[in-house]
Amino acid sequence: MDAHSSHLTAPLRSRSSQTPSPSHSASASATSSIHKRKLSAAEDHAPPFPSSFSDTRDGALTSNDDLESISARGGADSDDSEEFEDVVDDDEEEYDDSSMRNFTATRLENNVGPTGRNTKLKTENPVKVEPSEVGKDGGPGAAGSAAASTPAAVPGIVVKEDTVKSIFTENLQTSGAYCAREESLKKEEEAGKLKFVCVSNDNIDEHMIWLIGLKNIFARQLPNMPKEYIVRLVMDRGHKSVMVIRRNTVVGGITYRPYVSQKFGEIAFCAITSDEQVKGYGTRLMNHLKQHARDMDGLTHFLTYADNNAVGYFNKQGFTKDIFLEKERWHGYIKDYDGGILMECKIDPKLPYTDLSTMIHHQRQAIDEKIRELSNCHIVYPGIDFQKKEAGVPKRIFKLEDILGLREAGWTPDQWGHSRFKIVNASPDGTSNQKLTGFMRSILKAMHDHVDSWPFKEPVDVRDVPDYYDIIRDPMDLKTMTRRVESEQYYVTLEMFLADARRMFANARTYNSPETIYFKCSTRLEAFFSSRVQSGLQSFVKIQQ
């Protein structure tokens, strides 16, 4: 109960990213929230909590008798908190042996025992107490065990190395950012440069140093949380911390409390040091946490009150705002808070969380093989020698059926020149092509003769308009269209002709502003063009429904 209630008497849960990830800095600063615990009726009489710990931290601490009592009882602890302030810069942590010893000697085990405050809270706001089995995991009994003296190696799945190698070398480039990041961190782990450990306050110096490092990161990254509260939970033996350690330095971590009897865990704090954020550590950390919590604690769910600006991160880790876990399993075990958003994540019973990239590679490979069975899209044929003359007209005519792969892709000769427009009274001897050419030629001539056609008669000269081709990537003009018509090869369908004309008009209105003569000419000429096409369509070609 001691540790449990110490958590539950949290005066305030408030997190915000002081140094948010670069990609989210704007939204983070805009949405940094203040969480305020819902007060029970009895607590309404307590001194009001300050609106922000970051602004009024001293006030906040003195307004909370629980934290006050911790400071008072654990004088050395609060001193330590001051000492820790010196090393709170998580990028330049230097650990002082003497402060470490000092801290070890005055750990919070003396401070989180039952107090009047805890008892009061229990009656005011009844909280379910876990059966004694929790001690197996997080209680002091577990702390001195052999398992506790070694950081729990977070289990992963065994994958055949040769298989992985071939899959990775083949697919790594196309495997997406998630897999690439996970895979690169996994390689660092295999090379011994990085490790993920799960420790709790077990009196082992190295673990204590790591826990202090983690506490410093939390203090920096969650500036609205009182440092004493962070210390209390991180050092509480009912809590565990999964940490990223690189070159024996803590990069970040997650502190959680496993409610073993209820099979869920509550994530209390989660942070990565500022200059290592958005590099995939947070994801890998969460994956290690899930695997550890499932395999070592027997948990099936995680709950957390996520800070507003961290909801996106938790979403990407599979957390939802919808809580599916039966209320009786968690209600009363964790506190209600205003401001933070309660989120839940179901831990999959089978997923190889620390080896998801391998699994995804296998899945990709299986899908790829299936696609190959069903289609030929993986076959790459040699390209065609398609040299163009001016206006994009091909230099030499070649038969479509000679294009390798076209028939294999399902093309049949009757699809050639497929158009909605059919020439009226066309005979199969090729006169329809001549009729189409004649139709297009007459429309082009009418446009040439139009008073507004002068800006479109020639391609735009880059010497006159130097930036034109930076803006207009697909230029078009009447001269080019004429060449295409006269080649009698280019416009296989009327749609191709209409598309070129529309592009020419659209380009003019893209580059030029509405008040310019070019813009106006374009609009008028297009109206003329449309009316000519419409009248031609009625007498010359018919539209196939």
Ligand SMILES: CC(=O)SCCNC(=O)CCNC(=O)[C@H](O)C(C)(C)COP(=O)(O)OP(=O)(O)OC[C@H]1O[C@@H](n2cnc3c(N)ncnc32)[C@H](O)[C@@H]1OP(=O)(O)O
């Ligand atoms: C219960 C609580 O503790 S709530 C408070 C959470 N902690 C904080 O807000 C402290 C400051 N922030 C941090 O310490 C870190 O940014 C963390 C822990 C939130 C995320 O760790 P990172 O190492 O940055 O995460 P990682 O690099 O694995 O990113 C995973 C994905 O989440 C996204 N992401 C990371 N942080 C955030 C965020 N704050 N908001 C939205 N998306 C985010 C990343 O862009 C990435 O997306 P992608 O996979 O589409 O590219």
